[in-house]
Each structure stands twice: as C-alpha cells, then as structure tokens.
Amino acid sequence: MATFAQNCSKNLKTLKLIRCLGDCDTVLEKLGNGNRGVIEIHLERLxxxxxxxxxxxxxSNMEVLHIVKAPECSNFGLICVVENCKLLRKLHIDGWRTNMIGDEGLIAISKECPNIQELVLIGVNPTSLSLTAIASNCQKLERLALCGSGSIGDAEFACIAAKCVALKKLCIKGCPISNVGLEMLAWGCPSLSKIKVKKCRGVNGEAAESIGCAQWLQSALCSSPSAVVTSRLLLRPSTHVRAIHALCPLSPTSQLLSND
Incomplete structure (x- = not known):
C-alpha cells in the first residue's frame, strides 16, 4: 500500500480507500506529498x-471528500483540510461512534469553503452557532443532509430557512424537528424543490399538507413579489395550519399549480 502511494501516477484523480486494515496515515502522507491532481477522496472505515x-x-485541488466511519478524525484534522482545500464542493461526514467533530470544525467549513454546494452530516451534533455560520457564509449550498443529530431542532431549521437561499434539496433523518420547523422551511427557502423526512417523531401528515399549501400560495402570488413577502410575514409558523388552509384551500387549481 505504501509503495503504491509513493509511486502513484500524478494523473490520479480519484482515490477510494474502504475497509483497509492497518494504519493509513503513512499511506496518505506519501499520497498527499505534492499531489495536486487528486480531485476526489473517499475514506471509509479506516x-x-x-x-x-x-x-x-x-x-489543494480536491473538490469532493467523503469521511465515513473514521472515528479518529477530529476538528483539528477537518480544519486542516478545509483551510487548504478551498475548492471543496462536496463534503460528507459520517461521525459514527465519535463526538470529535463539532462546532469548531463546522465553523471552519463556513469560513474556508464558500463554494461548497453539498454538505452531508451524519451523527454530527452541530448547534445553531455553526449552522448559522454555514447558512450565512455558504451561499452556494444547494444540497444538505442532516441525519442522526440530536441537537438539530426547530430553532436550527429556522436558521436554515432564513439564510439558505440557494438550497434545493434537503434530507432530514432522526432529528428532533416538528411540523413547525418544516413549515418554516417551506416559507423560507425560495429554491427548495425536494424535502425528504425520515424517522422524525415530531413530524406527522399535517406538515406535508401545509408545505403543499405554502408552495401553492407562493406560486399563485409569484406575479407580485411584495405580496409573497407580506404573506410570509403574516403566516408565521405560530398561525399554523388553519391560517394557511384559509388562504389556499386544496382545490383542483392548486393541485395543478403544484404539479407544474
């Protein structure tokens, strides 16, 4: 393995190391020594x-990094990567069996990776502090997945709704979010086209119905941007589902608009 890393071609673009036994630090040291051609790296169960x-x-030209079930990775290692790899577009972190990555590392992402488009956090517990930083600074973020994070609730999703203007796809799994948090997303993310929610006990069928109404109302009022803004201010999550139904009953017309 070490011999391979030492002699690997400078034309190498993608490296995937999965379930390899032994200490991989030495291998990666030899690989990273002046190798600027690598664009994509996957490290899993190492x-x-x-x-x-x-x-x-x-x-330094790396654009895609997957860190999956590498329990010895900490904020320090993540910060080293993001400070030097300014071209990162996709970053996946699966913090399986570790609490060594948190706000410090995630705030570094927000500062050093303004061009990031896809961020997946599994088993990582960010707070509103780091999520606010990411949402505010990573204006090109289009795809976000938050899974198995006990610290992410309605307050954190309110931040995402307010700041992530480019967000198109959102996956939420096993997080303590409620219907109110999902409604905030429906009204706050203008580019959002797909939401996937799984194993969130605080979410029920009412959320999907109210999100559908919100999307319809925004489409119906698209000819008057000021009306859309006014509606968002009036229909705060505290008014909940009844107020939304009053303004956008589920008629055949609304079904047609939502399908378009």
Whole structure:
C-alpha cells in the first residue's frame, strides 16, 4: 500500500480507500506529498487520525471528500483540510461512534469553503452557532443532509430557512424537528424543490399538507413579489395550519399549480 502511494501516477484523480486494515496515515502522507491532481477522496472505515487528514490537505485541488466511519478524525484534522482545500464542493461526514467533530470544525467549513454546494452530516451534533455560520457564509449550498443529530431542532431549521437561499434539496433523518420547523422551511427557502423526512417523531401528515399549501400560495402570488413577502410575514409558523388552509384551500387549481 505504501509503495503504491509513493509511486502513484500524478494523473490520479480519484482515490477510494474502504475497509483497509492497518494504519493509513503513512499511506496518505506519501499520497498527499505534492499531489495536486487528486480531485476526489473517499475514506471509509479506516484507521485514519488527524495526521492522515493533515496529509490529504496538501491535495489543494480536491473538490469532493467523503469521511465515513473514521472515528479518529477530529476538528483539528477537518480544519486542516478545509483551510487548504478551498475548492471543496462536496463534503460528507459520517461521525459514527465519535463526538470529535463539532462546532469548531463546522465553523471552519463556513469560513474556508464558500463554494461548497453539498454538505452531508451524519451523527454530527452541530448547534445553531455553526449552522448559522454555514447558512450565512455558504451561499452556494444547494444540497444538505442532516441525519442522526440530536441537537438539530426547530430553532436550527429556522436558521436554515432564513439564510439558505440557494438550497434545493434537503434530507432530514432522526432529528428532533416538528411540523413547525418544516413549515418554516417551506416559507423560507425560495429554491427548495425536494424535502425528504425520515424517522422524525415530531413530524406527522399535517406538515406535508401545509408545505403543499405554502408552495401553492407562493406560486399563485409569484406575479407580485411584495405580496409573497407580506404573506410570509403574516403566516408565521405560530398561525399554523388553519391560517394557511384559509388562504389556499386544496382545490383542483392548486393541485395543478403544484404539479407544474
């Protein structure tokens, strides 16, 4: 393995290391030594510590990084990568069996990766502090997945709704969000086209119905931007489902508009 890394071609673009035994830090050190051609790296179920992540941070042209079930990765290793890899577009972090990645590392992403388009956080517990930073600074973020995060509730999703203007696709799984949080997303993310919610106990069928109404009302009022803004201010989540139904009953016309 080490011999391969030392002699690998400078034309190497993608590297995937999955379920490899032994210490991979040395391998990654040799790979990252001046290798600017690597664009995509997947590390899954490996014994990789911050030394290894510091090494791959030398792949300064890297655009895609997947860190899956690498329990020794911490904020320090993640910060090394994002500070040196300014071209990152896609970042997946599966924090399986570790609490070593948190707000410090995520805030670094917000500062150093303004061009990031896709962010997946699994088993990571950010707070509103880091989510606010990401939502405010990463204006090109189009795809976001938050799974198995016990710290992400309605307040955090209110931040996403207010700041993530480019967000198109959102996946939520196993987070303590309620119907109110989903309604905020429906009214706050103008580009949102797909929401996937799974295993969130605070969400029921009313949320899908109210989101459908919100999307219809925005389409119906699209000819008058000021009316859309006014409606968003009046129909705060506290008014909940009844007020939305009063303004946008589920008629055949609304069904047609939503399908368009």
């Amino acid at each position: 014994q990789v510590a911050d030394l290894g992540f510091s090494a791959i941070s030398k792949c």
